[in-house]
Amino acid sequence: MEFESRVKKAIKAIPRGQVATYSQIASLAGDYKAARQVARVLHASSDKDRLPWHRVINSRGGISLPRGRGFEQQRRLLKREGVAVEASGRIDLNVYLWEPAPAPSRAAREFVRRLMGED
DNA sequence: CCTATGACAGACA
DNA sequence: GTGTCTGCCATAG
Numbered sequence: 654m655e656f657e658s659r660v661k662k663a664i665k666a667i668p669r670g671q672v673a674t675y676s677q678i679a680s681l682a683g684d685y686k687a688a689r690q691v692a693r694v695l696h697a698s699s700d701k702d703r704l705p706w707h708r709v710i711n712s713r714g715g716i717s718l719p720r721g722r723g724f725e726q727q728r729r730l731l732k733r734e735g736v737a738v739e740a741s742g743r744i745d746l747n748v749y750l751w752e753p754a755p756a757p758s759r760a761a762r763e764f765v766r767r768l769m770g771e772d
Numbered sequence: 773c774c775t776a777t778g779a780c781a782g783a784c785a
Numbered sequence: 786g787t788g789t790c791t792g793c794c795a796t797a798g
Contacts, residue, residue, distance in 0.1 A: 656795065675780055688780040690795050695779055697796090709779080717779040727779090 656682055660694050667708040670735045671751040672744055674712045681753065692717070707731055708751075716742035 659682035666681075667673045679687040695706050707730040711717045716738070718724045728738045736749050757765075 679780090684794085686781095686793055687795075689778055689793065690780095691778095692780055693778045693795070697778090706779085711779080712781055719779085723779075 656684065656687070656690065657694050659683060660691055661698070661702060661704060664695075664704050664706065664709060666753070667705055667751050669705075670749070672708045672710050672731070672736060672746075672749045673751045674710060674746075675717075676712055677751070678709060688712075710744060714744050714746040714750075716744075 660678060663678045663681040664673075675688040675691045676685065678691045679685055682691070684690075691709070695704070695709060698704055698706065707727045716724055716727050718727055724742060728742065731738050731744070736744060738744050
């Protein structure tokens with residue numbers, strides 16, 4: 654249940670107005686090959702989890718839910734927060750894909766420290 | 773131990 | 786662009 658909770662945490666971290674892919678979430682949860690598990694978690698999750706599930710899309714930049722079984726709702730929720738979704742369900746990843754800020758590397762911290770002239 | 777499931781992804785024709 | 790095939794692996798039963 655460790656992996657599953659990390660998946661949920663990662664999904665909750667997706668900012669409003671942006672999207673993340675299944676495999677992206679899997680990677681953040683610690684297993685880059687576990688995209689299908691992310692799908693499984695979402696499929697099984699009930700609304701009490703309060704997950705921004707609609708911000709998770711597939712690697713082709715599309716809504717994976719079939720029409721009539723969630724597609725329309727996901728599209729509506731995304732549009733509501735400013736994400737442009739084509740009628741086909743496609744979303745421009747170059748615009749909306751979430752790029753989590755990486756933790757600064759040691760080298761980066763060192764660089765800043767020197768810039769600021771701390772000793 | 774099995775087998776089945778899953779809102780996936782990448783490679784290929 | 787489509788369609789097919791294969792690998793993937795945590796869970797549930």
